[in-house]
Amino acid sequence: MVDKNQSLASTSKALILEQPFYGLFLISLNKVWRNDLPTAGVSINGINQQLAINETFWFTLTDNQKKGVLIHELMHIGFNHLITRDNYNDKKLFNIAADLEINQYIDRDWLPKEGIFLDSFPTLNLPTKAGTDAYYKLLQEAQENGSSP
Secondary structure, three states, X not given: OOOHHHHHHHHHXXXXXXXXXXXXXXXXXXXXEOOOOOOEEEEEEOOEEEEEEOHHHHOOOOHHHXXXXXXXXXXXXXXXXXXXXXXXXXXXXXXXXXXXHHHHHOOHHHOOOOOOOHHHOHHHOXXXXXXXXXXXXXXXXXXXXXXXX
């Protein structure tokens, strides 16, 4: 079995070669393995950010999905989601809205099947690339009027 750190290093190297912006961004982050996290996530760590990954989740992914998950987490940082998150009362709803936004910029084959996509909410007819704030408001409205799945 491949060591988790070796696997992450290998995926990071592939990302550096294939998408240098994300690869170089990734190497600046502190990385930790956490079993209390269901998948992966980023958080503020002092004056920097930190990437946390659940090892079990990591090894369920294909090589492309590993790269896609890393890009997904890096986009949360790039889109300022770690900072703007505090402007929203419902953190879970904010996370869903943020995922809806950034998953549109990543090849779907590079994301886990259980990811959150616009078609995860077929009855809401969500607009494409509307932004986290718009998705948050639309989801909140649907939640309030009972039309949210």
